[in-house]
Amino acid sequence: MLTNKKILLCVCGGIAAFKAAALTSKLVQEGASVKIIMTESAKEFVTPLTFQALSRQPVYDYTFYEPNPENIAHIDLADWADVVLIAPATANVIGKLANGIADDMLTTTLLATKAPVYIAPAMNVNMYNHQAVQKNMQILRQYGYHFVESGEGFLACGWIGKGRLAEPEDILEVLKKHFQPTxxxxSGKRVVITAGPTQEKIDPVRYFTNHSSGKMGYALAKAAKERGANVLLISGPVTLSPPYGVEVVPVTSAKDMYEAVMTHFEQADIVIKSAAVADYRPKETFEQKRKKQPGVWSIEMERTTDILQTLGEQKDAQILVGFAAESEQVEFYAKDKLKRKNLDIIIANDISAEGAGFKSDTNIVTVITRDHRKKTYPQLSKDEVSFNILNEIELYMERNAIK
Ligand SMILES: Cc1cc2nc3c(=O)[nH]c(=O)nc-3n(C[C@H](O)[C@H](O)[C@H](O)COP(=O)(O)O)c2cc1C
Incomplete structure (x- = not known):
């Protein structure tokens, strides 16, 4: 997967710089071409000679060393890379990148590159949890930078917590995944994705909702964007930041969600309905807060409009993908829903299973298609699940000659 891939490894000044040496060796063994930039601080931890010997390439560390009059080194490096990896990424470099600072070879190249950038942070747990560092990472996520999450455990500084550099093997896997062919x-398709819960108003302070976090829909939106789709994300109330480059329509109730989906349905090529839309809402709502009263308060509930059903009825050339979150007889109910609602693909998940469902960072799904393909995937991160779901959609299009 990595043969002849051009990887620019940016090494910053942290104890984990030694792991970057092990990573360089692994990348070279996988057939990648690796070039390295080091910060001044990084050279306090590992010598450039180590990286030069492991990569068989000169190491770059000074912006104003320009031995080749035909080019400018940092622009050349920025343009050369298929992918850029910052490992370890210090709090300092994360802060500089989030704020557009380019005051050395490494940060200057980072601002100049158009290649996808993966950031593998490593630092003391208190540095990691510092509001400024968290905010900078948040900004970079919004800019479209990818993160290789730090691990938790014993840190070289003596503290225990989050901040360990991801293991070189894990970083290698992330890069392999990056180059996995889709x-x-x-590409160029208009994809509408719904995500999150809805809130059904009772009075100005109370509402009915559910446990959906929106993570699955947001991961799908990010993955579809990365494949070159024009993505519109219709989102219920969640605490997630919208993925970079994705247009978001925020909604609150099932009725809002219905209206937003119907507005955009006609122009859509693909609709993925991952939102957990309320099936019922209070029949009566109150403009003023309902005061405490003695005795029982019974609330009569009425059905909301079934969005997926309506889309299935009105569907023309659109590919319609639904989710079936079930807690029993998952496959049976999923197949029934696929047929009943006129879907192309249904993603069934057992919300009662460990590592699957609403708030989890992972999911276990079975993909069932109208043309009778069924594939069950193991427990995977929601990013990996999204990758597989989008592959399944692309395969479905290919099998059915949908352009
Ligand atoms: C022994 C030692 C270990 C350090 N480890 C880290 C670290 O793991 N992560 C980090 O963000 N900073 C670490 N620092 C602090 C950075 O080296 C310092 O912030 C430096 O300015 C970073 O420069 P750079 O980001 O240009 O590489 C460490 C410093 C020392 C002395």
């Missing part, structure tokens, strides 16, 4: 059918 089928390519989503």
């Amino acid at each position: 089928i390519g059918g989503l």
Whole structure:
């Protein structure tokens, strides 16, 4: 997967710089071409000679060393890379990148590159949890930078907590995943994705909702965007930041969600309905807060409009993908829903299973298609699940000659 891939490894000044040496060796063994930039601080931890010997390339560390009059080194490096990896990424470099500072070879190249950048932070747990560092990482996520999450455990500084550099093997896996070929059918397609819960008002302070976090829909939106789709994310109230480059329509109730989806349905090529839309809402709502009263308060509930059903009825050439979150007889109910609602693909998940469902960072799904393909995937991160779901959609398009 990594043969002849051009990887620019940016090494910053932290104890974990030694792991970057092990990573360089692994990348070279995988056939990648690796070039390295080091900060001044990084050279306090590991010598450039180590990286030079492991990569068989000169190490770059000074912006104004320009031995080749035909080019400018940092622009050349920035343009050369297929992918850039910052490992370890210090709090300092994360802060500089989030704020557009380019005061050395490494940060200057980072601002100049158009290549995808993966950031693998490593630092003391208190540095990691510092509001400024968290905010900078948040900004970078919004800018579209990818993160290789730090691990938790014993840190070299003596503290225990989050901040360990991801293991070189894990970083390698992330890069391999990056280069994993996709089928390519989503490029330029208009994809509408719904995510999160809805809130059904009772009075100005109370509402009915559910446990959906929106993580699955947001991961799908990010993954579809990365495949070149034009993504519109219709989102219920969640605490997630919208993925970079994705247009978001925020909604609150099932009725809002219905109206937003119907507005955009006609122009859509693909609709993925991952939102957990309320099936019922209070029949009566109150403009003023309902005061405490003695005795029981019974609230009569009425059905909301079934969005997926309506889309299935009105569907023309759109590919319609639904989710079936079930807690029993998952496959049976999913197949029934696929047929009843006129879907192309249904993603079934057992919300009662460990590591699956609403708030979890992972999911276990079975993909069932209208043309009778069924594939069960193991427990995977929601990013990986999204990758597989989008592959399944592209395969479905290919099998059914949908352009
Ligand atoms: C022994 C030692 C270990 C350090 N480890 C880290 C670290 O793991 N992460 C980090 O963000 N900073 C660490 N620092 C602080 C950075 O080296 C310092 O902030 C430096 O300015 C970073 O420069 P750079 O970001 O240009 O590489 C460490 C400093 C020392 C002395």
